[in-house]
Amino acid sequence: MVRISIPQGILTGGEVKTDSGFEYYEFLGVPYAKPPIGELRFKIPQPPETWEDERDAATAKKNNVATQFDIKTCNIIGSEDCLYLNVYTPKSLLDNTLPVMVYIHGGSFSSGNGIIKSEIGPDYLVENNVVLVTINYRLGIFGFLSLDIPEVAGNMGLKDIVKALEWVNINIGYFNGDSNNVTVFGNDAGAACIEYLLWSTTTKQLFHKAILQSGSILNSWSLNRKPMELLQMLLKNLNYEGDINKKREIYDYLMSLSTKELILANTKAFPDEDSKKLSFGFVPIIENNYNNNESFLTGDPIKMIKEGKFNRIPLIKGFCSKEASLRNMLGNNSVKDLSETKMFNEYVPNNFNDEKCNDIIRKVYFDNDLEHDYEKAIDFLSDLDFISGIWISAKLMAKFGVPLHVYEFSYVGDINMSQIFKLNVNGAGHCDDRSYIFSSQINKLVGFNESDKIMIQIMTEFWTNFAKYSKPLSTSDLSISWPLFSEESPAYLSINKKLEIKFDYETEKMTIFQDIFKK
Template identity: 40%
Template sequence: MTTKVKTKLGVLVGARRKTQNGFEYDDFLNIPYAKPPVGYLRFKSPQPPDPWQGERNSTVYSESNLCIQYDLFKRIPRGSEDCLYINVSTPKVPTVGLLMHLLPVMVFIHGGGFFFGNGLAKFENGPDYLIEHNVVVVTMNYRLSALGFLALDIPEASGNMGLKDQALALKWVQENIADFGGNKDDVTIFGIGAGAASVEYHVISPLSTGLFHKAIMQSGSVLNPWAIETSNKIKDLAFKLARNLNYQGKGLYYGFVPTIEQHFGYGEAFLTEIPYDLLTSGRFNKVPVMRGFTDSEGFIISGLKPQDIKEITMLQNYVDYWRFPFNTSTDTYYYNERFRHVYNTYKGNDTERPAIDFFGDFEFVSGIIISSKLMVKNAVPVYLYEFSYDGTLNLIKAASRVTKKGAGHADDTAYTILIEPRRNLTQNDVTVRDRISTMWTNFAKFSNPTPNISNLLPLYWPPYSTGEQFLMIINKDLSTCSKYAEERIQLFEDIMRKYHR
């Protein structure tokens, strides 16, 4: 069954679908939110799309609408430069001429390290769990790798094109979402991994002011070391690639990430100052925030760089992994000894656990908690969580081939969005999934994940504060703790305060 909606750009034909639980919704796929970024628009800021004549078929997902990337599993390139499209899933398109209560909107920004991933494929971004709570769900593509983040400090390639794509998609939501039954004044943006870092970039960018009203960040922050690079290093990578005409692709999809831009007078710069400075000084969009991490974020290093785990375990040279030199040999020795002290307190039998914890803190957790503290100091409500459930839908841990107990990087993903249909879930899997979808949509509706206590949510989630520093532990049961890994996080705070750049 098809359904239609008239937008400012033209008529869209969507499909009436059902979730796995039988909830019906209207689905519109592959809607252009920008002109194809090809030819003279390559490496430039995105431009609004042209209107179309007649009816546009938005019922079918197209692989060709993925942004160009390297398929990590098949080890081949895929996608197209013509990729700036958006999906909208809504419980019900408004009936023309009838007043309708507009619903909260949740806009998902996919992860993938800024070099892979997509927001269009239904088997990777299904709205099922969220839309059953009567919200409008939006997903998007944005340019990746060099096409999205090449920065040469010139107007022709100023950098952060992928983030500017996202901002234009959010502007499209402001201008069009009411046609789908969504409330443009009640928009929550959420993302996982690089998608979470992207969400926080919108929090700190003046270019995104007024385009959203709440933010959810899962396993990612602008303060994570992989989430930003200097334009000089990006230029160096670009020149190395240009010199190697026989380059086969592997390196092309690593290293191109957000950067601090120069002003060129066009009002298009997305980020012109150091994120830490913006957060510290309170110069950011102050919206309610919910964010978190998993209990074993470092599992991703076990899967991608097992040698790093072995080296830390054997040599304990923790300071070798910073991308900048410490000012003095005294600092180098001092911080390495402090790292050895705080990570060698583990008393269990897993000899790799200190290294896994270090990499989890280094790559993800420390930046998330430090950023949360800075937001709270600027009177922003923050709800912090740790996801520690180890269940059937921990798909990223499974892909990393890790067999240890715990939840790996972004393992709450498949409990938030439908990645692939699975029918062999345990009751605990279903309960955790239902809790997450309820808390996430509660936050989108009420700016509070637990506005009411119920059998499903029997515990009140207290906001994070500089004093108690509460966070919610999401396992098969809910619990709370305070001052998470306090000594470890304090060490990272000291280094970031002294060396942030």
């Protein structure tokens, strides 16, 4: 047991030893805000409460993950009382101030958590002498509903993340962390959240570097431009009979419903205009400014990135080679359908989905090669859903001199989630890189080979050295120096069994998406 006193009260944490013998302290399920329950449902997060007795932080409660529908068990799990985080700090260096890494989990803004250690274990990272913080934030309807009124303005989940970063800024020194050297990192929706944080004036002093894995605000699934249409869909699922224009009556109605009723309605509230486009329902929106100092995002993020209105800090941005494995994971038949129909225009934005577009994409991706239809469909949907947005975002940021490193992760090992769950992709699937950054129960159950161990070492050295020095260095492979990405030299690191520097990712394919983006 180890005790730490912070302004909220005394925490009692645990002492842990990794498989390699490295020792660290852990403080689990620490509240960073007041529980957003009762009258605080849909509201901005409030400062955390204090406690008088010692608080047990040796375990995290599974019920304190954010309320969500678990697709693995088809059950509703978690609670609205979910604003908690974990802190891990090396034991051997307790007298030194260490770099801090704050992880923002992915899960399409509707699932995932930051407190269940068996899923996102700290061992690989803390062994490199950093302080690690992993956080929860509100998801789905509770995190991203908007009624376009001050009481439910939207983006509550993003505001939770800001509150967690404020907690880190105030408290991380008690855990031997350096509040002036904070790196945020995340995958999928977590990466998109980080990019949103870059545009916000409220976060400028709260973090100093960022790593964005498999997500960008330029991915169409990361922003809902029609929140009122989604609200109408939700109310229809709830059989609401009131006037849909009377927002405060709707607010009172939603406040009267149970967590379960809202989550079940949430699972059915997805834009049905075209099911072939990747969409996750309740996600970030552009808010109205109510002049109450509570707004997070009031400008168009695409316009802001073009104008350079963002915090220009050192960044790593990257993607996995076969991101479209996510569609297979979600039980989506679109990969198979596209490989058979080759109707690409059904998947792209409506203002670009004519027959001419279809001919261009078919020529670039298939080029009369009819033997690898499935692989070509995977490549196109990977580019459409993830890679093009990440790449174009990198190019736009590079125009403004951002210190930026870009990577493609294509390594296939025994602990790739796409391999474990047999997602039928020939390469690294969506967020497969995460398996080599976080320890987990699945990693231990599956076991990993010597090549996987080397990849864990390479990835964690890149990530933690970036947190320490603003440069992704690896002592495991001294033959490679990861160059900066720039407009003139769009270099990226290909991470596979062999590390390799490449330039200008898939130029002809990315040109198609740049044209789509311009429209």
